[in-house]
Amino acid sequence: MRKQNFSADDHLYMQVADGLEKMISEDVLRIGDKLPSVRVLSDEYGISMGTAFQAYYHLEGKGLIESRPKSGYYVRFNKHRFPDLPKMNQPTPLSHDISVKEMIASIYSDIASHNDKVINFALAAPDASLLPTAKINKSILQALRNSKDSCISYEHTQGNLELRKQVARLSFNWGGKVKADDVVITGGCLEAITLCIKAITKPGDTVAVESPNYFGIFQSLENMGLKVVEIPASPVTGLDIDSLQQAIKKIPIKACVVIPNFNNPLGGCMPDENKKKLVEIITKSNIPLIEDDIYGELYFGKNRPRTCKYYDTKGMVMHCSSLSKSLAPGYRIGWVIPGKFLEQVKQIKRIHNISSPTLTQAAIAHYLQHGRYEYHLKTIRKALHTQCLRYLQAIIDYFPEDTNVSRPHGGFILWVQLNKKINTFKLRIEAMKHNISIVPGKIFSASHNYNNCFRLSFARPWDDEADYGMMLLGKIIKKML
Secondary structure, three states: OOOOOOOOOOOHHHHHHHHHHHHHHOOOOOOOOEOOOHHHHHHHHOOOHHHHHHHHHHHHHOOOEEEEOOOEEEEOOOHHHOOOOOOOOOOOOOOEOOOOHHHHHHHHHHHOOOOOOOEEOOOOOOOHHHOOHHHHHHHHHHHHHHOOOOOOOOOOOOOOHHHHHHHHHHHHHHOOOOOHHHOEEEOOHHHHHHHHHHHHOOOOOEEEEEEOOOHHHHHHHHHOOOEEEEEEEEOOOEEOHHHHHHHHHHOOEEEEEEOOEOOOOOOOEOOHHHHHHHHHHHHHHOOOEEEEOOOOOOEOOOOOOOOOHHHOOOOOEEEEEEOOOOOOHHHOOEEEEOHHHHHHHHHHHHHHHOOOOHHHHHHHHHHHHHOOHHHHHHHHHHHHHHHHHHHHHHHHHHOOOOOEEOOOOEOOEEEEEOOOOOOHHHHHHHHHHOOEEOEEHHHHOOOOOOOOEEEEEOOOOOOHHHHHHHHHHHHHHHHHO
């Protein structure tokens, strides 16, 4: 290794760690190889010994290297060890009724459980330890002080003006040119999606969705008496554009719902060129596109992925998002940028619940102004990336060899595909006997596909209990085989 010059943009230890991680991924440094001592690393890179220690601590936290007593640091893991990706399912391209509410109701209490005895790999929400709770609490107090009536009155139907300004500012991250008047604040992302669906469909219409897809979207569609056509999706690139085009030719589709960035549950991220093509297709076909971008800010790479809304020139994309996955799940702060359907969405919002809660809107608006949200995002992205690697390693170590698993580059969800002999609904029942919670794949499809798959959240920080839970889950799976 040779001495390198570093920019001042990133912490030195991160640049050293990234360089070493690249060498590990490219097999320059192989599993079992001894790494330079801290002193040698310091000399080679022209950094302090403290910085060298930080670089090694960072790689150790990711599980890529290990410290051996009185011996030094060694390479312990290479991403080439990852199992195969889940196979892409090909659901029948037919419009059909939805029936998922009974299955979801039977497991939802486990997913949202606050039972300390349960090792919860089901909940798709960030662990409280990853969130800036103290700063948000200060923003609540400040919001109360700044309000003339202590935030006890109704807020504007479209939402707190300052909060809408902050949402418009956040759109710069994906290249958006949004004004506060373009935004409607909602009670989370699912309400935003539901408002959009109600604005552009009527009972009996058919909506195109990815498969597998977030079960909350299926619940919303079923509740409104809509039919769905499931479009296959890849765990790498998301929605299959060609399959959607074929479905549009055969079926009168009234709307399309996609999660293009780090899809729940697959974790795939649609390439930007595919997003552009998708927007061109729906615009030409006059089909509104409802975009769920709730995971867009939780990317692991250098740059935020674009949104479909970025490529929208005709107002056909209804962009939905929230802070539930990155900042404050319980505050239920979401929003929609509905494009040409703004008036319809505002009217339905007014009928639906008049307005969203006043205090939480004011508090989050204050936090986004003063709480260093961008710094928080950098911190949580780093933590989630590390946790992702740890959970992937546990799957390799503890699960059967024929297990397939996604490799997301953002968010905090893994899609695990097991041997076809395993029914993951039964696996969930067995796992809960040992206080381990997962989400079976069956509820991510309206046509009851994915019986041998399940969703596993890595939002929970890696610790001895998580390691034990993954080990035990692996034993249960092997026993079922």
